[in-house]
Amino acid sequence: MARVFNFSAGPAVLPEPVLQRAAEEMLEWHGSGMSVMEMSHRGKQFVEIASRAEQTLRDLLQVPDNYRVLFLQGGASGMFAAAPLNLLRGGRVADYVNTGAWSKKAIAEAKKYCDVNVAAASPEGRLTIPPQAEWKLSEQPAYLHYTPNETISGVEFHWVPQVDVPLVVDMSSTILSRPINVADYGMIYAGAQKNIGPAGITVVIVRDDLLGDAMPQTPAVWDFKAQADADSMLNTPPTYAWYIAGLVFEWIREHGGLTAMGERNRRKADTLYQAIDQSDFYRNPVDPDCRSWMNVPFILADSELDKTFLAEATEAGLQTLAGHRSVGGMRASLYNAMPQEGVDALVSFMQDFARRHG
């Protein structure tokens, strides 16, 4: 068996020790006589697995007691609907900041349920974030939504907006990559398939005073209050994905928690951006102030070499480097489970490729 370095934007590389443990426990979990996949979600064993995963996540993120942690289905795209359905709380308007493709999807979905004021948007054709001084907030928005990290374009906020209303954030591709202050936010949500675990489970962290006023047409499975009251088991949760997420949380803790993750991730990103910036062959199109630690897009001086680059990279064990189909070029995603060695190998390959084709 030869595992590759997998730079997929998501579903993405997972820690190998997590996969090993999952394989070992697949037929029988801890003397239970069954796989976690076969356990009733109401049984003592799965309830223990689920609550331990939640507690580890709470410890990692230092989630304050007045926040509820939910494990739901639907992905971030589902939460694009669930956020306004739950958090408008009788309001009619929500403010959104548009910094890229995922912001746009969140806005389109929110428009089904409320008036959206686009308080700010990245200027056409520029990969940057407008400074908050330029934002045009509405009078009484129910919340302000933004996308801390745009997975496709690699545009990331390295600051937290200061506003008087709850911040609602899609942290799918940046959660757990470094410490954050959960109390800065009203609601954090994240699809699991980057830094948390397998696709198909969605983490929601929401301040409890925002709950209890969902719109009448809110689907029951996305009613945050009802799910919070039921410990995310109003209906059958995605139990196996929850279990794997718990193993990933433990792996993060064993490897120094979010401070250590942040240091590792900063170093990995620095390594790759430096290699790109020092080369005339590669270019990263993002404003240096807003460069993502998690998703590093880059283009080749000659796009006719893209296919050759991808084919040779794959051959060298460096996989899933194609940029999103909407933008082309390359993209290397450097989530927690990508080791420094993977980035070093990528940089060596890039330098060698540039020498041969430059």
Next chain:
Amino acid sequence: MARVFNFSAGPAVLPEPVLQRAAEEMLEWHGSGMSVMEMSHRGKQFVEIASRAEQTLRDLLQVPDNYRVLFLQGGASGMFAAAPLNLLRGGRVADYVNTGAWSKKAIAEAKKYCDVNVAAASPEGRLTIPPQAEWKLSEQPAYLHYTPNETISGVEFHWVPQVDVPLVVDMSSTILSRPINVADYGMIYAGAQKNIGPAGITVVIVRDDLLGDAMPQTPAVWDFKAQADADSMLNTPPTYAWYIAGLVFEWIREHGGLTAMGERNRRKADTLYQAIDQSDFYRNPVDPDCRSWMNVPFILADSELDKTFLAEATEAGLQTLAGHRSVGGMRASLYNAMPQEGVDALVSFMQDFARRHG
């Protein structure tokens, strides 16, 4: 390692060869250098896994070409909302048949989106299905919804209603247990965690002429037309659960398909119902015409013995036999992956228990 006989109603027992293969392939799938859990859903390898799973399911159920097969998130509880959102098609009224707890939940959810006419309901305190001659259908319902198998009470339709409108059915606990005629239905939906695979993926089979007229407030991830057009990848699907479902479908095919499953399941159910009926110690409260092949509830002559029964059964390797917390008593779920040996072992245990405590 000693695997037990797991009678859980869901998540439930899975075929051991499926778990073995999943364990073997966990770190690397077919020379790909990565786990299925780590694959981009847009990559060639996962697309192959996904489309093969769909094709195997289509083959097993002989799904006609004018039906779309979707793999979504949200569970049957999510589909309680998604069904009216997608299938009202401008209509205001839908007919529902209430035969138990899951019917009631489907009705409560549908009321958020339309007028529900309860066309028929099981008489209070009786576990039976009212004959269709007694149903009071509305004038122009958009569809008629019923629950072919009530997982909690073990009440199952052994016939298909004859109506002029599309039948919409929650087949979570009966799908793949025997052959059906898909063309009888407008929409079939099923949470996976009984006969399909892990919790967290939901199969929808829907006639394509019913698509394309979803209500404006339908969440994008549950817009059946949009998901059909995107091969269920409008957003990141629950990839690993999809893969496991594919392995389960292959296991069913290798074991003779749905005809063989139906014969095995009928025999298992007959074995258990006969043992119950021949005993004064156990009783199944369901009308014999509507007894479920999949979920067999039974009560002990003396409910004070329930705890002892469960403790001794667990000790004997017969697990998860407690009835649903809303009804108590016992329930043995006999899904496809439960072998005849498990039922035989349960019956032996029950006879022995009755001798010792009767």
